[in-house]
Amino acid sequence: MPVQNTPLSFWQKLRFRNWKIFIKFMVVLLVLAVVPLLIVTFSSSREASNALVDREEINISRLAYSTAQRIEQLLGDNHNVISMLANDRDVITYISQYREGAVQIQNQVDINYTILNARDSHDTIELVSVFDAEGWAIAHTKEYIVGSQWDFRKYFQQAIQGNKYLSGILIGGKDDTPGIFGSAPVYSQDHSEIIGVLSTKIRGDYVTDILVNTLSSEEGMLSGNEFLEGEVYLINEYGMVMAHSDTDSDWLYRSLGRVSKDDLKDIVDVMMLGGDCPADNPTCEPLEKIAREPQPMPALQPLADTLLPLMAAGGSGHIRYCRPSDIDAPASTDVSDCPGQRHSIGYAAVTNPVSDTEESIFMVVVDIPEEVFLGDINAFVQRAKFSAVILAVIVIVVSLVVARTLAKPIGHLSQVAQNVENDEPFEPDDIAEVTVLGDEVGRLARVFSSMVLALRARMAELRTIYEIGSKISDNVDLPDTLSDIIASLGDVIDFDAAEICLYDLQNNALELYLTNTEIVSDDETIEKTTYDSEKDYFPLLFGGRQGVMINDIAGYTGHKLSTDRSWDAFEPKSYLGVSLGNQDRVVGTIEMISSRMNGFSEDNKRILESISIQAAVAISKAQEVKDRERRLVNMDIVLDESRTNEEVEKVTSSEFFENLKANLNKRRTQNK
Known part of the structure; x- marks a missing residue:
């Protein structure tokens, strides 16, 4: 039932969903966009510099949060790649065969292609490593690393125990470059054991680029001076600065204050800052290197004491602190005294995406001197008002452009859908300009096109089935009916040979009545070819009302074709058949073969099943007509015999025959 389009009333048009x-x-x-800016503008005009500072602190907090979100997204996307690779068939196969010492050249080619493709497809990934269960690198995007052992790295130790792991920023033990290592266990094919580890390394310079671009990409939050004076850096759980927007900063790879002995041991054990080869062995292996220790910045101990608990708690916010001019000096104990500059910090914790406890793996810190906040408030307000007007104009233009981008293809798609509803012709080219779009509208158009084509194909199929059914139902002669069935099936299904057998209930056998090249006489005096109903594929046909399709006869492990059939010369490779039933009575079977494997499709099977119902009725009707004709012929014979007997009796009872009989009896008496 079509949907009626009722006109909207005036009040209905005012509702948002009808706009x-x-x-x-x-x-x-x-x-x-505009309303928040206006609110900030008018509220700021009534506040003093402290209020402006507070607002800017919120802005840098948001800036820190957005930066943290970008890094979280980077880490999450990278670990999705790791999970995908850890479950890749080529990776699992290669590790399994490596364990068994049965690696083939093709396996080596496949694993190298897989990891190189993963690296080249993601510009954030520097390395992809595959380790066996002992930590030996057995495949790597840098071939010279293959053969080295990395079981001392925490990312391997965690993954081999079945945990997904993501490290902080580490300095590579081989190439001495920074990066973030992620790893996941690789399970055997049956998932019964861990056979290795898959690891990737995110480029450290990519994280640095995020920090470098953070200030320059947030023009709506900070002023020009803040861009020049601001810094963005990452600290880890030990208070170490592991990435900095200024790659030449003397803070980089140093700790805010001093780290504890336990923390220092952890840092050294995992070689967080890489290591240096002994003086007597400049080309040593990673395990032979002497781990570097972080250099402390004692004057920043109060900052470390503030930030590290906030990092552990997660979330984002802002604080103020005194930045000493001499970071190597001892920490000041006088809170009121600031031997340097007052700075505002916006911070945001970066959550570890593979941690069940949502622990923080980094903290993003946006550090800006407070003095750059203080300027001409009135000038700021005027600039903000002007920006609001410009932004409003931009928003209106952008909204019109974006709306047109969405509305035009949707309108076109709606028009084509209406044409389809009116049963007008449809071709995929009608909506080609919509289907090429890469967004949700384009996907909807592609699904719509496929749906219309599929529905019309089904309608054409049903129309064909109806036409075939009408054709075979119009004939009541059994041979002609069987011939029509085979001819009609040949119009819609490509087969090499076919047989139609009718079921003999008395002998529980199937009599061959028709092949695609020969009509077997229905004369009952002529012996017909019969098949045992318990052999070949007949049990499958009679076991259910559905058709039977076998794409590979040779590889089919069920019933076998063991009987000599009319199609043996074609060397059948695939088979399609269906039983014919009418009112719970088995009428016969239709079978066809192809000399090609996979010679039939599900569409062929569905058509044959649909036609078989009408074919069974047509054959039953033709059989009934034939039986009726046979009974009429027998009745004529009986009537002819009855008429003959009456004529004989009439002649023998005449006077002539009575006299002749009497004379004959008299002579017999005299002779005696």
């Missing part, structure tokens, strides 16, 4: 798309976009973008 046009471009109006919705314009209003939403104006509300999201």
Whole structure:
């Protein structure tokens, strides 16, 4: 039942869901972009410098949060790649065969292609490593690392125990470059044991680029001076600065304050900062290197004492601190005294995406001197008002452009859908300009096109089945009916040979009545070819009402074709058959073969099943007509015999025959 389009009333048109798309976009973008800016502008005009500082602290907190989100997204995407590779068939096969010492050249080619493709497809990934269960690198995007052992790395130790792991920033033990290592266990094919570890290394310079670009990409939050004076850096759980927007900063790879002995041991054990070869062995292996220790910045101990608990707690926010001019000096104990500059910090914890406890793996710190916040408040307000107007204009233009981008293809798709509803012709080219889009609208158009084509194909199929059914139902002569069935099936199904057998209930056998090249006489005096109903594929056909399709006769492990059949010369490779039943009575079977493997499709099977119902009825009707004709012929014979007997009796009872009989009896008496 079609949906009726009722006109909307005036009040219904005012509801948001009934607005046009471009109006919705314009209003939403104006509300999201312009309204907050206006609120900030008018509130700031009534506040003093402290309020401005507070607002800027919120801004840098947001900036820190957005940066943390980008890094979290980077880590999450990378670990999705790790999980995918750890479950890759080529990786599992290669490790399994490596354990068994049965690695083939093709396996080596496949694993190298897989890891190189993963690296080249993601510009954030520097290395992809495959380790066996002992920590030996057995495949690597840098071939010179293959053959070295890395079981001392925590990312291997955690993964080999069945845990997904993500490290902080580490200095590579081989190439001495920074990066973030992620790992996941590789399980055997039956998932019964861990056979190795898959690891990737995120480029450390990519993380640095995020920090470098953070300030320059957030023009709506900070002023020009803040860009020049601001710094963004990452600290880990030990308070070490592991990445910095200024790659030449003397803070890089140093700790805020001093680390404890236990923490120092952990740092050295995992070689967090890499290591140096002994003086007598400049080309040593990673295990032979002497781990580097972080150099402390004692004057920043108060900052470390503040930030590390906040990192452990997670979340984001802002604080103020005194940045000493001499970071190597002892920490000041006088809280009121600031031997340097007052700075504001926006911070945000970066959550470990593979941790069940949502622990923090880094903290993003946006560090800006407070003095750059203080400027001409009135000038700021004027600039903000001007920006609001410009932004409003931009929002309106953008909303119109975006709305048109969405509304036009949706409108076109709607028009084509209406044409389909009116049963007008449809071709995929009608919506080609929509299907090429890569967004949800394009996907919807592609699904719509496939759906229409599939539905019309089904309608054509049903129309064909109906036409075939009408054709075979119009004939009541059994041979002609069987011939029509085979001819009709040949129009829609490609087969090499076919047989139609009718079921003989008395002998529980199947009599061959028709092949695609010969009609067997239905004369009962002529002996017909019969098949045992318990052999070949007949038990499968009679076991259910559905058809039987076998794509590879030779490889089929069930019933076998053991009887000599009319199609043996074609060397059948695939088979399609269906039983014919009418009112719970088995009528016969239709079988066909192809000399090609996979010679039949599910569509062929469905058509044959549909036609078989009408074919069974047509054959039953033809059999009934034939039986009726046979009974009429027998009745004529009986009637002819009855008429003959009456004529004989009439002649023998005449006077002539009575006199002749009497004379004959008299002579017999005289002779005696």
